[in-house]
Amino acid sequence: MSTAIDPSALEQMADMAGGDRSFVVEIIDEYLTDSATLLAALRESSGKDLRRAAHTLKSTSASVGAGRLAALCSRIEQAGAADADLLDEAEREHADVRSALAQQRMAFS
Numbered sequence: 827m828s829t830a831i832d833p834s835a836l837e838q839m840a841d842m843a844g845g846d847r848s849f850v851v852e853i854i855d856e857y858l859t860d861s862a863t864l865l866a867a868l869r870e871s872s873g874k875d876l877r878r879a880a881h882t883l884k885s886t887s888a889s890v891g892a893g894r895l896a897a898l899c900s901r902i903e904q905a906g907a908a909d910a911d912l913l914d915e916a917e918r919e920h921a922d923v924r925s926a927l928a929q930q931r932m933a934f935s
Contacts, residue, residue: 835891836930845933854864855932857890858924865920868902868913877903892923 836850843849864886867879884899898916902909 830892830894830919830926831930832891832893833881835889836934838933839889849863850934851931852891854927857886859872860921860929861886861923865917868916873906876908877906879927887923891925892919892927895919897921901905 830849831913835927836854839853861883864879864883868876868883869878880899880903884896887893887899888896895916898912898919902912903918905912
């Protein structure tokens with residue numbers, strides 16, 4: 827099993843939605859789309875725009891249980907500048923998160 831996400835975060839989300847597992851699938855789908863856009867924005871932006879993208883990706887990653895990616899985004903947000911090594915690490919972690927969420931999506935479907 828992947829350690830890129832904590833599946834209990836998704837279970838808690840389902841519990842908060844009254845057991846509506848389709849809601850969790852929608853959240854996963856939205857995250858998979860939006861997170862890719864936000865990750866690209868980290869590469870292409872600077873200053874306030876970079877911090878905003880990092881903050882948003884940090885928050886949404888935390889909500890789906892992607893703690894390591896959220897921590898990386900926090901470091902990028904705090905730095906306020908694009909560090910190539912940190913961005914590379916975030917991209918690798920994002921790929922792992924996407925894979926783990928795709929598996930979880932099937933389990934919630």
